[in-house]
Amino acid sequence: MSSLLSLPTEILTEICLLLPFPRDTVHLASACRSLRDRLTVQNNYLWFTLLSTLPISHHRSYSLHLNPSMIPKPKCAVRGKFDLRVNYHAQALAILRGTTQGCFDCFNILQGSLREVRIGGVFYRTYCRSCYELHFEQTSKFLTVWPEIIIPPSLIGGQANTSYNTIHHSDAIFLIRDQLSPHARSSKGRFLSRWNHMLNLWMEHLSVNEQTLWARADRRVLSGAEMEPIITKMVSIYENDGVFRKYWPLGSGAALKGYLEDCALDFIPTLSAISIRLIRSRTEIITNIGLRLWRIRDIMLAADDAHDEGNPWEDGGRENYLAEICMEHLTGMLRIQPASVLLTTWMFSYLIRRMGSEISDSKYKPYYCSFCKEEKLQEGSDEGEGGNPHIDFKKSQPLPDIPGLALHILDRHGERFDEAWVTGGAVVKVMAPGKEQIPFYKAVRFLDD
Numbered sequence: 465m466s467s468l469l470s471l472p473t474e475i476l477t478e479i480c481l482l483l484p485f486p487r488d489t490v491h492l493a494s495a496c497r498s499l500r501d502r503l504t505v506q507n508n509y510l511w512f513t514l515l516s517t518l519p520i521s522h523h524r525s526y527s528l529h530l531n532p533s534m535i536p537k538p539k540c541a542v543r544g545k546f547d548l549r550v551n552y553h554a555q556a557l558a559i560l561r562g563t564t565q566g567c568f569d570c571f572n573i574l575q576g577s578l579r580e581v582r583i584g585g586v587f588y589r590t591y592c593r594s595c596y597e598l599h600f601e602q603t604s605k606f607l608t609v610w611p612e613i614i615i616p617p618s619l620i621g622g623q624a625n626t627s628y629n630t631i632h633h634s635d636a637i638f639l640i641r642d643q644l645s646p647h648a649r650s651s652k653g654r655f656l657s658r659w660n661h662m663l664n665l666w667m668e669h670l671s672v673n674e675q676t677l678w679a680r681a682d683r684r685v686l687s688g689a690e691m692e693p694i695i696t697k698m699v700s701i702y703e704n705d706g707v708f709r710k711y712w713p714l715g716s717g718a719a720l721k722g723y724l725e726d727c728a729l730d731f732i733p734t735l736s737a738i739s740i741r742l743i744r745s746r747t748e749i750i751t752n753i754g755l756r757l758w759r760i761r762d763i764m765l766a767a768d769d770a771h772d773e774g775n776p777w778e779d780g781g782r783e784n785y786l787a788e789i790c791m792e793h794l795t796g797m798l799r800i801q802p803a804s805v806l807l808t809t810w811m812f813s814y815l816i817r818r819m820g821s822e823i824s825d826s827k828y829k830p831y832y833c834s835f836c837k838e839e840k841l842q843e844g845s846d847e848g849e850g851g852n853p854h855i856d857f858k859k860s861q862p863l864p865d866i867p868g869l870a871l872h873i874l875d876r877h878g879e880r881f882d883e884a885w886v887t888g889g890a891v892v893k894v895m896a897p898g899k900e901q902i903p904f905y906k907a908v909r910f911l912d913d
Contacts, residue, residue, distance in 0.1 A: 473502050477510050485569045486514040487560060504553050511552035515571045562590065569595035583632065584618040596623070600630040601904040608726070609905045612648070612661045613639050633904050637911065646913050654910040655695070655725050659688030662732050684765055694760050695724045698790045705791075710878025711798055714810040722909055723806065727754040753806065756793055763789060800875045811870055831863040835877040 468476075480489040480503065489510070493503035503510065559566035559573075566573045572592040579596050581588045591599065600621055607613065619639070621630040640649055648657035663686060667675065684690050702708050703717040715723075731754030764786060771777045797806050863869040874881050 469496075469498050473507065476502060477507060480510060481513060481517075486556065486571050487569060489514060490556070490560065505551065508548070508550075508552055509546060511556050512546050512550075515552055515556060515573075559590075562587075565590060567592040567595050569598070579623040581621060581623050583621040583635075588621065600632055601636065603629045603631050605903060605905045606631055606636055609658075609909055610636075610640060611658060611665075613643055615639065633908075636904065637908070640911055649911045651910045651912055655692055656688045658725070658729055659691070659732075662729055663688075666732050685762075690761050690765065691728050691757065694757060694764070694786070694790065695721060695728065697786055698724060698794050701787065701790055701794060708794075708798065710874060710881055711807075711810075713882045714807070714814045714874075719810075722906065723809075724753070724757065727752075728757045730754050731758055753797060756797070760789055760793060800871055803871055807871075811867060811874075815866060815870060831866060831869045833863065833869060833872055833876070835873060835880055 471479075476499075480492065483489060483492070489503060493500050555564065556571060558564035559571055560568060562568075564573075565578060567578060568589040568591055570592060572578070572595075574592070577592045578590055579593065580590050581596065581600070603615060603620065607615075613636075615631060619631060619635045621632060622628070623630075644657070647653040667678070670678065678686070699717045699721045702711075702720050731752070734754075767782070767785060771782070797804055800807065803811070863872055870881075
């Protein structure tokens with residue numbers, strides 16, 4: 465603390481401006497009398513700046529650990545110019561106490577973006593839309609990943625003029641730790657816990673005849689322990705095989721694992737009394753990823769039946785056979801032409817992260833691949849003095865839109881996919897302004913103690 469107290473007030477001010485939320489400055493100023501004197505009323509311009517600018521936490525670059533000093537902080541015209549007669553520190557405290565309308569996190573006072581949040585029917589705080597999404601998650605989305613959790617009415621949140629309920633992230637974590645065992649909420653047991661829960665719910669809705677039919681079926685068919693190694697193998701291939709390196713900017717191995725688990729679990733409610741025969745008899749191309757995973761599982765069960773005690777697997781034979789099947793199906797899941805459902809989903813999320821709202825902007829059409837242009841110019845230079853390095857690039861085939869351009873670059877120039885693109889005079893930069901919101905139900909898929 466002595467080193468912090470020895471800093472000039474100007475440096476302390478810059479530190480406060482780089483904190484994630486303006487209210488963090490209130491906490492810092494409460495640490496001791498010296499900081500309170502230098503960071504409250506005596507530093508009125510600091511509070512004017514905090515009330516008038518976008519907080520650092522609202523910039524996507526903040527989550528990427530880039531240089532915060534390079535991030536512009538646009539002024540909010542509502543505050544006007546700095547006035548020595550106004551006590552801006554008192555205005556900030558009034559927002560935190562709830563006596564003045566404003567966002568509890570970022571001090572935003574624009575009425576159109578403010579939301580009065582209630583938990584259990586009782587007023588909690590006022591947030592703007594961006595800060596609200598940082599703290600709350602829709603209960604429907606949360607329960608897709610944590611279906612075992614029972615949310616009491618006292619913890620259900622919401623806001624006026626909305627038809628969906630929400631839950632605070634801290635309350636969600638408390639319920640997870642309170643209602644699930646350490647193994648059921650851990651990375652090792654999470655998938656099997658969800659599997660067993662959804663399977664039990666499905667069995668409860670079966671008729672007596674259907675329950676009888678499924679009771680006679682091979683128990684391995686409904687065992688999540690048979691599905692988990694398949695998902696693990698596919699993720700391992702994706703993370704370690706160089707063939708899939710170009711897809712890594714779009715989705716990580718953890719993202720693939722979560723997506724495959726959701727697809728496998730989503731297929732459970734669609735099972736019928738004859739699903740075993742239907743799945744094992746399908747020979748056409750399977751486009752549904754959930755059904756594809758169940759198909760791989762059935763292939764492995766049939767192979768295990770064929771390799772009984774009289775015809776055992778060779779050393780590493782089963783592992784190699786599983787890897788071959790998973791490789792074939794994983795290639796189909798990430799098909800570029802035409803783009804598969806998984807690749808389309810990943811590409812859209814990637815473009816939103818990279819370009820923001822510009823993804824739908826059409827003022828720079830047509831779109832030409834800058835990497836193809838470099839190759840054509842290089843070919844012209846290699847022809848020697850007779851070559852023409854100034855090739856009319858607009859005679860090349862244009863791409864219809866930015867997603868089409870992105871798929872083209874991924875297919876033809878995968879090793880350069882994460883570089884900057886130049887498209888019809890517009891530079892597609894690495895990252896657009898604005899903070900990327902990662903949903904809680906996607907970010908928190910398990911809790912390891």
